[in-house]
Amino acid sequence: MVNPLKTAERRAKSVGAQVARAYRRTGADVPFGNPLPSHGCAMEGWFWRVTDAAAGRVIVALFSVNRHPDGDWSTAAVALHPGDVVRAKALDNPRVGQSPFILAAGSNAKASFAASFDSLRLNLDDVHLDLSFTDSYDWPKAFAGGGVWSSVPFLNQYWHPYRLGGTATGTVEHPSGTWPLDDSKLYTERNWGTGFPDRWWWGQAHDFGDDDVSVAFSGGLLTLGPIQRDVGGVVVRLDGHVIRLTPPTAWVTSELTERRWSVNATSLRYQVELHGDGSDLDPHVLPVPLPGERRNVGTDFEHLAGRLHCVVRQFGLVIFDGRSDLAGLEVGSLPCFQRPDHL
Helix, strand or coil: CCCHHHHHHHHHHHHHHHHHHHHHHCCCCCCCCCCCCCCCCCEEEEEEEEEECCCCEEEEEEEEEECCCCCCEEEEEEEEECCCEEEEEEEECCEEECCCCEEEEEEECCEEEEEECCEEEEEECCEEEEEEEECCCECCCCCCCCHHHHHCCCCCEEEEEEECCCEEEEEEEECCEEEEEEEEEEEEEEEEECCCCCEEEEEEECCECCECEEEEEEEEEEEECCEEEEEEEEEEEECCEEEEECCCCCEEEEEECCCEEEEEEECCCEEEEEEEECCCCCCEEEEEEEHHHCEEEEEEEEEEEEEEEEEEEECCEEEEEEEEEEEEEEEEECCCCCCCCCC
């Protein structure tokens, strides 16, 4: 005999699941949701940053799934420091799984990409990565990296630093040799939306000597319908505590001048000052996908080993003051915006 209460309950759960999926396709996540799997947006990006402070090495990898009526395609890239090494390709037929994410594209030794939460394997021409990840410090808060904006539908870009620490082991093969990685430091993040904003800036560092600290900041031109505004956010992990400063609960100002990044974020409790310097080395040029045009453009300029000075105050008292010489510092724009010569 059919139980009408159980039938109604199943229907309610089914309708609720459909509503949740439709809401997530707008780019937004409910509080305590999981931002890591694909939202089904026009562009979905994943990013890895690994540093070996003892050897002065930095590895950056990125992967995006880009939607197009003629077929989805992907952007895959890797950049290495030291050395002016960047390899990037547009790959067809990307494959995306959910647990919490499984990524794949390409299928040969010259062009393939496979990643999950715990691993990354990449072959792009003469650069090969085979990395495993452990000791993950996962994002602990109800809202994603953008704060309450993470639950606002139809923004052009969402940002989420989902792993604020971890360990990477494995090997990096490149034209000049092989780098073995043993207990290197790891940072990972996600972005998604209709595509990159017209302009943006970003930075990350976790090599502050003996201090267990991870810092990330981002900013860009946020668009919601006819409204456009520069918006920034800062995340700092001090040991086991994560500080997120984003509007409307914090005031965040950013200034970029001649290869320098200055970010000041203030809430009622915390103040974070960040000063980045990328003047020592030329930036690596990373690809930016244009989903609707099925092509990448080289308009993302990232200093893989810049300097970052971070000061954190709590109720006016300094609780952290440190410097990193292996900071990632980035500025970028879409082709309609001219990159200043001094950057």
